[in-house]
Amino acid sequence: MTTPLEARSLIKAFDGDAVLKGVDLTVEPGTVLGLLGKNGSGKSTLIKCLLGLLKPTAGEAFVFGEDAWSLSAAAKGRLGYVPQEVVTYPWMRVRQVIAYTGAFYPTWNQRLADDLCRRWNLPLEQRAGVLSVGQLQTLGLVLALGHEPELLVLDEPVASLDPSARREFLRILIEITGDGDDAGGRVGESARPRTVLFSTHITSDLERIASRLALLKDGAIAFEGESDALKxxxxxxxxxxxxxxxxxxxxxxxxxxxxxxxxxxxxxxxxxxxxxxxxxxxxxxxxxxxxxxxxxxxxxxxxxx
The missing domain is CATH 3.30.70 (Alpha-Beta Plaits)
Incomplete structure (x- = not known):
């Protein structure tokens, strides 16, 4: 099975200042990998390099075996991504944003999107431009999950969610990865293994859902392995x-x-x-x-x- 995400000696510098200093990281299929690091440690930079949103200064990044900087449409269709700041079409209503995004994916599961909107109480008739930060982040999660991606990359996805929405998100994430009692039913019908890269500062969330941890420090991976091994x-x-x-x-x-x-x-x-x-x-x-x-x-x- 093709490795969903991989970094080899990844270096990224801005104006000569290296943020990533030779990162080696492999995310195996079916893994929920929690990415930990202080503010400014380079977590978002690493994620963007891994997904081909930033070009590395040196080294390589791969998504499903393809060079991240020149991903095919097929590979892009297999991944979902929620950035720290979700950007969408402010003049559209929420239901229109969802319908527009869904039109790009042959695998779009509208029943799943509707269920997620209900569970998160998203105001479907509200214009996206007036959503709160938390509602916008929730919309980003719906857009990333609706096509049932094999690879889900989340950059601080719960930072702006209220406790109730955050708890519901974690429950959904557990279902997605096949660890919940009703996994695969309420969160989609895809039988493909789900892989998740989850960056957050909330360590209690990672202890609940992450099967492995990667600690980014001083521009490199200081630890990668099972959370129990770190403890x-x-x-x-x-x-x-x-x-x-x-x-x-x-x-x-x-x-x-x-x-x-x-x-x-x-x-x-x-x-x-x-x-x-x-x-x-x-x-x-x-x-x-x-x-x-x-x-x-x-x-x-x-x-x-």
Whole structure:
């Protein structure tokens, strides 16, 4: 099966300043990949390069095996994209925008579009130009989902949605990817595997829906893999001395943050192994406690180093 999205040594610079510095990323069929990164880390730039909306300075990007910069109409018909800011035809009514967009896709599922509009309470007779930011983003989701794409790329899709609409969106996304109880029924009849690239700052959403995570930092992918693997790799360790104050320069392998206060020390390590607590206890005459971190805590720790 053709790989939906792939970046090879992708570099993108603006006025000589590199935002992407050799990104390698492969999104396999059927994957829900959560893309994490701070504001300004280059997430939107990476997405646009992957989809052929920006030309890379160097490296390659592929969509279904085709060069992203020269995608065929057939490949474009297999993907859906929701940018951070949805742009549409302000003079058209919502129902007209949906009908106009649907006319471009032989696979357009009007029943699905109608169902999504109902679930999100979209005002079909309202002109698109007077929609709220949240309503406009919801319309963008309907337009991206209506033709039942094999590949769905979402750049901060829930940033402007109210809690109710956001919850409904996540439920739909779970159905799309085949993990819901009624997957494939209420969200379309396509039997094709669905692949999703989902960029967001809301880590709790990613913990709920993403099967894999990619962390973009300093212009490159700092981690890519299953979320459980990241949680097993990044831990907080607390040391309590059995014999007086601990040295301020205590050596903890893989530590990105270390604080020492008297007999207590705390460190966040990025390469935790099951044998590390015992080694630290023996080498430093300390008691060791290991604390699990959630995804938000890991994100903060890895970006504050």
């Amino acid at each position: 097993e790799r990044v831990k907080r360790i607390r040391l309590t001395s059995r014999n007086g104050a601990l040295p301020t320069g205590i050596d903890i392998p893989g530590a990105i943050h270390t604080t020492v206060e008297g007999v207590l020390a705390e460190a966040t390590v990025t390469d935790f192994t099951p044998d590390l607590p015992a080694r630290l206890a023996a080498e430093n005459n300390v008691d060791v406690a290991v604390v699990d971190l959630n995804l938000e805590e890991i994100f903060v720790e890895m970006h504050d180093e």
